[in-house]
Amino acid sequence: MRARTQRLITFAVAAVLVLAxxxxxxxxxxxxxxMFYTPERLTEAGLPEPGRVVKIGGMVEPGSLAYGDNAExxxxxxxxxxxxxxxxxxxxxxxxxxxxxxVVATGSFDADGAFTATELLAKHDENYVPRExxxxxxxxx
Amino acid sequence: xxxxxxxxAILALCLSALQGMQGLRGRRGPAGMLxxxxxxxxxxSFATLIWAFVRSxxxxxxxxxxxxxxxxxxxxxxxxxxxxxxxMALWCLVTLGFGAAGALLLKTPERPSFDARALGVxxxxxxxxxxxxxxxxxxxxxxxxxxxxxASLNPLLQDPALALxxxxxxxxxxxYSFVFALAxxxxxxxxxxRVWAKTVRSWAMAAFVPLSAGITLGAIWxxxxxxxxxxxxxxxxxxxxxxxxxIGAALMHSLIVTEKRGGFAVWSVxxxxxAFCFSILGAFLVRSGILTSVHAFAVDPTRGLVLLIGxxxxxxLALGLFAVRAPLLKGGPPWAALSREGALMGNNLxxxxxxxxxxxxTLFPLIAEGxxxxxxxxxxxxxxxxxxxxxxxxxxxxxxxxxxxxxxxLSAIWKWAAAFAGICLVFxxxxxxxxxxxLFAALGLALGAWLICGSxxxxxxxxxxxxxxxxxxxxxxxxxxxxxxxxxxxxxxVVETSQRYETTLDMALGDSTRVAGWTVTLEDMRTVEGPxxxxxxATLTARRGGQSVRMxxxxxxxxxxxxxxxETAIHKSPSGDLYLALGDRRVVDGQVRWTFRAYFNPLIxxxxxxxxxxxxxxxxSVLPRRLALARKRATETEALPxxxxxx
Numbered sequence: 001m002r003a004r005t006q007r008l009i010t011f012a013v014a015a016v017l018v019l020a021x022x023x024x025x026x027x028x029x030x031x032x033x034x035m036f037y038t039p040e041r042l043t044e045a046g047l048p049e050p051g052r053v054v055k056i057g058g059m060v061e062p063g064s065l066a067y068g069d070n071a072e073x074x075x076x077x078x079x080x081x082x083x084x085x086x087x088x089x090x091x092x093x094x095x096x097x098x099x100x101x102x103v104v105a106t107g108s109f110d111a112d113g114a115f116t117a118t119e120l121l122a123k124h125d126e127n128y129v130p131r132e133x134x135x136x137x138x139x140x141x
Numbered sequence: 142x143x144x145x146x147x148x149x150a151i152l153a154l155c156l157s158a159l160q161g162m163q164g165l166r167g168r169r170g171p172a173g174m175l176x177x178x179x180x181x182x183x184x185x186s187f188a189t190l191i192w193a194f195v196r197s198x199x200x201x202x203x204x205x206x207x208x209x210x211x212x213x214x215x216x217x218x219x220x221x222x223x224x225x226x227x228x229m230a231l232w233c234l235v236t237l238g239f240g241a242a243g244a245l246l247l248k249t250p251e252r253p254s255f256d257a258r259a260l261g262v263x264x265x266x267x268x269x270x271x272x273x274x275x276x277x278x279x280x281x282x283x284x285x286x287x288x289x290x291x292a293s294l295n296p297l298l299q300d301p302a303l304a305l306x307x308x309x310x311x312x313x314x315x316x317y318s319f320v321f322a323l324a325x326x327x328x329x330x331x332x333x334x335r336v337w338a339k340t341v342r343s344w345a346m347a348a349f350v351p352l353s354a355g356i357t358l359g360a361i362w363x364x365x366x367x368x369x370x371x372x373x374x375x376x377x378x379x380x381x382x383x384x385x386x387x388i389g390a391a392l393m394h395s396l397i398v399t400e401k402r403g404g405f406a407v408w409s410v411x412x413x414x415x416a417f418c419f420s421i422l423g424a425f426l427v428r429s430g431i432l433t434s435v436h437a438f439a440v441d442p443t444r445g446l447v448l449l450i451g452x453x454x455x456x457x458l459a460l461g462l463f464a465v466r467a468p469l470l471k472g473g474p475p476w477a478a479l480s481r482e483g484a485l486m487g488n489n490l491x492x493x494x495x496x497x498x499x500x501x502x503t504l505f506p507l508i509a510e511g512x513x514x515x516x517x518x519x520x521x522x523x524x525x526x527x528x529x530x531x532x533x534x535x536x537x538x539x540x541x542x543x544x545x546x547x548x549x550x551l552s553a554i555w556k557w558a559a560a561f562a563g564i565c566l567v568f569x570x571x572x573x574x575x576x577x578x579x580l581f582a583a584l585g586l587a588l589g590a591w592l593i594c595g596s597x598x599x600x601x602x603x604x605x606x607x608x609x610x611x612x613x614x615x616x617x618x619x620x621x622x623x624x625x626x627x628x629x630x631x632x633x634x635v636v637e638t639s640q641r642y643e644t645t646l647d648m649a650l651g652d653s654t655r656v657a658g659w660t661v662t663l664e665d666m667r668t669v670e671g672p673x674x675x676x677x678x679a680t681l682t683a684r685r686g687g688q689s690v691r692m693x694x695x696x697x698x699x700x701x702x703x704x705x706x707x708e709t710a711i712h713k714s715p716s717g718d719l720y721l722a723l724g725d726r727r728v729v730d731g732q733v734r735w736t737f738r739a740y741f742n743p744l745i746x747x748x749x750x751x752x753x754x755x756x757x758x759x760x761x762s763v764l765p766r767r768l769a770l771a772r773k774r775a776t777e778t779e780a781l782p783x784x785x786x787x788x
Binding site for chain 1: 297368433478483486487490491494495497498501505509514515516517518519521522525526529530533645646647704705706707722723724725727729736737738
């Protein structure tokens with residue numbers, strides 16, 4: 001084989017690989033990218049398709065935390081807008097999960113707008129605020 | 142005392158800048174001396190910081206914000222780097238350490254000016270990090286009004302694995318700064334050749350091994366400390382450490398071609414530069430808080446900006462130098478696509494494309510925001526992109542690692558295909574038919590077995606006969622071990638992710654529940670007190686067959702940091718880990734009940750063990766030839782008196 005042919009083969013392999021990867025990326029983003037909703041955005045954009053995995057974020061409404069059977073936790077997420085998202089999560093909440101604190105949850109809405117979370121974002125550091133929730137921060141006194 | 146440290150750090154900055162100038166002028170001797178002196182100054186500086194932490198000197202802002210008198214000694218010391226400023230001081234210390242090691246060990250025969258320029262570039266990198274430390278995140282700031290007690294270390298970090306995790310990770314990240322210095326020196330001197338590759342290979346391994354260890358320690362920590370039962374979450378901070386690792390792995394493979402055949406010179410230099418850029422990008426992603434992460438610590442956007450500027454300056458200079466000089470580099474001998482050179486190029490292409498998909502997924506929220514949307518991708522994205530791309534490489538690996546330099550005979554390819562199909566069929570039949578596991582998991586197991594068997598087969602093929610196994614060069618052993626480690630990792634990861642059993646328990650005292658073959662009974666709940674925490678501790682008994690083990694998961698509360706942590710209880714057995722985390726206490730109908738999260742994580746040790754094998758294999762492959770020769774001589778002298786039997 002001459003050097004030219006070889007280079008051609010290498011480029012062809014690289015191109016196929018890159019195209020395949022690009023295809024995978026597009027497919028993966030289409031099927032699995034999660035939209036992020038705050039209660040306010042939910043009012044603007046409307047309820048996403050029931051069952052589609054999305055992320056929601058806001059503040060855990062003080063006084064809304066309740067325990068159900070079999071390790072179920074229920075709480076409401078607010079962000080200062082009139083809208084409230086009711087969340088149900090089965091499992092153990094992250095260590096820093098508290099009323100009045102910010103939370104980011106992954107899960108899906110049902111047709112009635114109730115949210116079932118499969119994952120709650122845990123923070124390691126009590127000073128850390130996820131950037132989606134920066135606008136909810138009240139200046140510290 | 143701390144002022145001495147501050148002064149020493151400033152001194153180190155000046156010395157490093159001088160080292161940069163002397164080195165770039167090609168003066169090996171002075172540059173080496175300056176590197177050693179700068180390191181000495183930084184050691185003094187870092188020691189004063191540790192001392193301040195040990196003595197709980199709360200007049201230092203850093204100590205007041207991150208330490209506490211009641212903290213155990215080990216964590217007072219580890220607290221030095223358990224925060225942003227301290228970790229940057231550690232970063233500088235490691236950078237200067239690599240400079241000093243270079244000054245002592247870098248003695249390329251007949252190329253003193255190459256060594257000098259490498260030290261020079263390293264000096265400039267060190268000066269940059271020191272300037273960042275002193276001007277953007279100084280750990281030496283005093284408080285006018287020192288508090289009586291400190292705010293304590295984030296309790297999640299009060300853990301042995303995490304005390305070691307940052308130093309290891311930094312050794313890896315910063316190690317690539319020296320690799321970068323060598324690449325830049327190679328470009329300046331126009332001496333990227335086989336001798337260069339030999340030098341760079343050792344240093345690249347000096348970064349790769351600690352980076353692997355650092356990532357593994359982080360994964361182990363996340364596994365037992367966060368209480369979610371998993372070890373990898375595709376979180377931006379985790380991806381930030383995975384990307385330099387992948388590029389580092391590509392570099393190791395590309396350097397083989399440069400060293401043995403003189404080829405891929407341009408490619409190797411580019412990878413060396415990229416590995417360093419990804420390391421700084423990692424630091425930027427972690428520190429800037431630009432991406433939402435579960436592992437976000439000590440985030441500060443302004444510092445992130447400074448880091449980003451640093452990345453642009455150093456990366457830009459390096460890529461600029463590369464663009465100007467690369468066309469001058471010798472291309473090396475021509476190579477055929479179907480040869481070992483071609484196989485290693487394939488390895489590089491796959492690793493780079495895989496890194497690109499990880500980078501895209503990690504930065505996706507930023508890209509989406511550019512289009513005015515708030516979106517992110519999670520594990521499914523990586524499972525759909527990174528995993529299949531890597532699988533292509535893993536399937537090909539055993540076949541192509543047998544290819545020789547130059548040309549390859551493809552007549553055996555059908556046997557390989559048949560062998561692979563056979564392994565897949567056997568595992569699919571056994572796995573799906575007998576053990577009832579999903580088909581993709583069975584195929585994943587087949588892939589792991591294929592890698593292990595293929596590597597062993599190749600080892601035997603190179604040795605030709607069994608007795609000659611011990612005479613194989615160390616790099617063949619290293620390669621075999623690393624590739625077996627890959628197979629072990631694949632098996633562990635596939636079994637663990639597909640067969641993990643996970644449930645939530647809701648129990649009162651005396652209740653029993655079944656978890657993956659174990660019967661778990663809640664025996665006792667009590668409050669215990671530690672040096673700087675108190676804790677709810679559950680005592681459970683897990684029984685399986687005649688075996689009975691006591692497990693004590695806890696929920697700790699650290700008053701100083703006003704923060705709870707989960708202490709999981711893990712029982713290890715050969716088949717996997719039984720894993721319990723304590724949840725909330727609640728009162729239902731007048732009865733006190735507790736929730737537990739219970740997991741059974743099968744074969745999880747193979748995940749960590751596989752990575753350890755890969756790092757060990759890499760380490761063995763760069764052990765000095767001298768060692769190998771000494772060993773050879775030793776075995777020959779041993780064998781001689783006994784009289785070797787005729788073959």
